[in-house]
Amino acid sequence: MELTGAEIFVRCLRDEGVEYVFGYPGGASLHIYDALYKQDEVKHILARHEQGAAHAADGYARSSGKPGVVLVTSGPGVTNTVTGIATAYMDSIPIVVFSGQVATSLIGNDAFQEVDAVGITRPCVKHNFLVKDVKDLAETIKKAFYIATTGRPGPVVVDIPKDITAHKTEYHYPKSVSLRSYSPVTKGHSGQIRKAVDLILQAKRPMIYTGGGVILGESSKQLTEFVRLLGYPCTNTLMGLGAFPATDPLFVGMLGMHGTYEANMAMHECDVLVAIGARFDDRVTGELSKFCPHARIVHVDIDPSSISKNVPVEIPIVGSVDNVLRDMIKLVKESKQRPDKAALQAWWKQINEWRSLECLKYEHSDKVIKPQAVLEKLYELTQGDAFVTSDVGQHQMWAAQFYKFDKPRRWINSGGLGTMGFGLPAAIGVQFAHPGETVVCVTGEASIQMCIQELSTCKQYSLPIKIVNLNNRYMGMVRQWQEFFYDRRYSHSYMDALPDFIKLAESYGHVGMQIDKPSDVEGALKEAFKLKDRLVFMDFITDQTENVYPMIAAGKGQHEMQLSPCHRDTSAERELA
Amino acid sequence: MRHIISLLLENESGALSRVAGLFSARGYNIESLTVAATEDPTLSRMTLVTRGSDEIIEQITKQLNKLLDVVKLVDLTEGAHIEREMLLIKVEATDGAREEVKRLSDIFRGRIIDVTDRAYTIELTGTGDKLDAFLQTLGKTGIIEVVRSGPSAIARGDKGLHL
Ligand SMILES: Cc1cc2nc3c(=O)[nH]c(=O)nc-3n(C[C@H](O)[C@H](O)[C@H](O)COP(=O)(O)OP(=O)(O)OC[C@H]3O[C@@H](n4cnc5c(N)ncnc54)[C@H](O)[C@@H]3O)c2cc1C
Ligand SMILES: Cc1ncc(C[n+]2csc(CCOP(=O)(O)OP(=O)(O)O)c2C)c(N)n1
Ligand SMILES: [Mg+2]
Numbered sequence: 001m002e003l004t005g006a007e008i009f010v011r012c013l014r015d016e017g018v019e020y021v022f023g024y025p026g027g028a029s030l031h032i033y034d035a036l037y038k039q040d041e042v043k044h045i046l047a048r049h050e051q052g053a054a055h056a057a058d059g060y061a062r063s064s065g066k067p068g069v070v071l072v073t074s075g076p077g078v079t080n081t082v083t084g085i086a087t088a089y090m091d092s093i094p095i096v097v098f099s100g101q102v103a104t105s106l107i108g109n110d111a112f113q114e115v116d117a118v119g120i121t122r123p124c125v126k127h128n129f130l131v132k133d134v135k136d137l138a139e140t141i142k143k144a145f146y147i148a149t150t151g152r153p154g155p156v157v158v159d160i161p162k163d164i165t166a167h168k169t170e171y172h173y174p175k176s177v178s179l180r181s182y183s184p185v186t187k188g189h190s191g192q193i194r195k196a197v198d199l200i201l202q203a204k205r206p207m208i209y210t211g212g213g214v215i216l217g218e219s220s221k222q223l224t225e226f227v228r229l230l231g232y233p234c235t236n237t238l239m240g241l242g243a244f245p246a247t248d249p250l251f252v253g254m255l256g257m258h259g260t261y262e263a264n265m266a267m268h269e270c271d272v273l274v275a276i277g278a279r280f281d282d283r284v285t286g287e288l289s290k291f292c293p294h295a296r297i298v299h300v301d302i303d304p305s306s307i308s309k310n311v312p313v314e315i316p317i318v319g320s321v322d323n324v325l326r327d328m329i330k331l332v333k334e335s336k337q338r339p340d341k342a343a344l345q346a347w348w349k350q351i352n353e354w355r356s357l358e359c360l361k362y363e364h365s366d367k368v369i370k371p372q373a374v375l376e377k378l379y380e381l382t383q384g385d386a387f388v389t390s391d392v393g394q395h396q397m398w399a400a401q402f403y404k405f406d407k408p409r410r411w412i413n414s415g416g417l418g419t420m421g422f423g424l425p426a427a428i429g430v431q432f433a434h435p436g437e438t439v440v441c442v443t444g445e446a447s448i449q450m451c452i453q454e455l456s457t458c459k460q461y462s463l464p465i466k467i468v469n470l471n472n473r474y475m476g477m478v479r480q481w482q483e484f485f486y487d488r489r490y491s492h493s494y495m496d497a498l499p500d501f502i503k504l505a506e507s508y509g510h511v512g513m514q515i516d517k518p519s520d521v522e523g524a525l526k527e528a529f530k531l532k533d534r535l536v537f538m539d540f541i542t543d544q545t546e547n548v549y550p551m552i553a554a555g556k557g558q559h560e561m562q563l564s565p566c567h568r569d570t571s572a573e574r575e576l577a
Numbered sequence: 578m579r580h581i582i583s584l585l586l587e588n589e590s591g592a593l594s595r596v597a598g599l600f601s602a603r604g605y606n607i608e609s610l611t612v613a614a615t616e617d618p619t620l621s622r623m624t625l626v627t628r629g630s631d632e633i634i635e636q637i638t639k640q641l642n643k644l645l646d647v648v649k650l651v652d653l654t655e656g657a658h659i660e661r662e663m664l665l666i667k668v669e670a671t672d673g674a675r676e677e678v679k680r681l682s683d684i685f686r687g688r689i690i691d692v693t694d695r696a697y698t699i700e701l702t703g704t705g706d707k708l709d710a711f712l713q714t715l716g717k718t719g720i721i722e723v724v725r726s727g728p729s730a731i732a733r734g735d736k737g738l739h740l
Contacts, residue, residue, distance in 0.1 A: 118591060119594070181646065
């Protein structure tokens, strides 16, 4: 039987096992929406803005490991998703975005709501397609999912002209596809792996630096086994948090600009660096010329272009983390060589000295709410088991520092693009992927306003997300840089004319709370978590002057961290000066 | 260093813009780029000339290989290869210049492919250097129009770039 393109589209999603599509309708996608209406296997979630739909699909993907699916209309529908697509691209998140397009006969005519979707999204997708014949539709959709989810994952856009969704053809969804120009490597080169293990076992001051690739590659178990087998220190990037249990004594915290003192010092002093699924981002390395001066470097990554891009690597291993780690674990177990006990002991002694500085220490207050204290309480009350999404700014860094993630896919944030507005819609996707689980969105009063309309989506689908708004009445991260590097000229970083967040939440049908006393923090959180089936917007009025520490300023090396004022005049600071 | 990178690309409309977009987005320079279909109509062959340090060339080849439209890639500069470029040039050919232009063209093994009573059109093939030399010899005066194809290149020996 022949089906229309729109019907084929819906059948493809069903056969691909897609449960949710996050979208927003419009002229060019009306045939598809009509086909969606006539079935109930693929559920459509209506966002309030296409950016929200894209972030929701992204949050769904990050928290579940399954691809997120987006459906938008042509023109403004696509342009509104671009931020969401770029966000997914920078963090290698598998989403598939379907956009309506004007009819093929009109393409290129400046037709109503026409934009060159393939052209606009080209620089921020893993790949994209324009479907020109209904006979190609099913195979193109299969390819899109295949490309998005394999190798280094990433967003794929499929642009579908309106007439294609009306044309008819036989439906057949291919079980698999192959592309002659695309065959991601998975197995690592055995000779390289052997060389790497030799080097790793010879290390006197080893360091294991891991990133988002471990989570994307579902390899937390192997990583944990590998690190524990060796007894070496392990650090995670912002994107890798949860890949190794944060409460394990071998974990030295996040590294990089706002990472821990011990993680950054250990990076600087290590003699063998094992980078796994991490891409030597500039927020991590600090000044490149000062980066890891003593280290011989092993780098495991599925994408050859991540290797030796910023930092030259001695032993590159192209392969997927899970395979390579499995091979490495096997070799370590088989090898007669053992890590040098005495050297390792001395190394841990040094690391523990750095640790004893307690670099995340902050000044407590009983007058004004310290943002860090809210997050410590949040961690304690959720027992480290919540899904935490975040926006971008100081609150994001504090959440990363103070919420100890023991499991992967629980920490959902935009690292590469740093997209304000990500947190709330991402939480929507997370909640759909994990109904019944606690989902918290940590945000700031500036970020939350960038996708605030999604409160309406939360109402429609009864999503009991808990919003922790750390309201410092500033674009805190911007203010911090202006304080440090622009002589306190706070140019346009003050958030004036803020809405009454309680009333705002209430007008969307949710519960709103404002908390301005430190003694009320715990009670408010407890009360919010008791409201199991309600979205609660907690507006914490926090210290306006608090800064994120420690910090590597621009041009500085990892060993040149600036510590918080409550460390001033400690021996370490003197040493640094 | 100057590198000649040869690519087999999917012969699809978006492929060229993906390659060109990659270069502009990442700030790599393109000295020249030529592309045309091959004996297999689903593939086109691109010759791309670029300059950069070893690190940059390594990134360029890795990034190109990542594009789904790139089926095969070889950096011809890594081995022995032959490079050719074609020049089409229209030159004033009146009075004394008429003889002189023909003579120079002969010396460079050019071919006159169109003639009017005021001008010659010459076709000349060779390395970029040779074409430069010819242009220099002609001098500025008298040149009506210059069209250069950009280099095409192929590896020496009996092996070809295939699927
Ligand atoms: C305000 C702000 C501050 C920040 N501060 C910091 C900071 O202090 N510290 C910090 O770490 N980051 C920080 N970031 C984040 C930073 O910008 C980068 O996003 C982050 O460091 C990149 O993490 P990653 O190296 O793990 O790479 P990801 O972007 O997670 O990339 C994953 C890597 O793994 C590879 N990979 C994917 N799948 C596999 C697989 N199956 N097998 C093998 N390899 C695979 C990919 O090819 C890629 O190279 C900050 C961001 C913001 C917005
Ligand atoms: C879309 C977008 N615009 C601008 C920025 C630059 N930026 C980074 S952090 C920040 C301030 C965020 O303020 P807020 O959400 O209140 O968080 P805080 O830093 O105060 O915790 C800004 C403007 C960005 N990351 N994203
Ligand atoms: Mg703020």
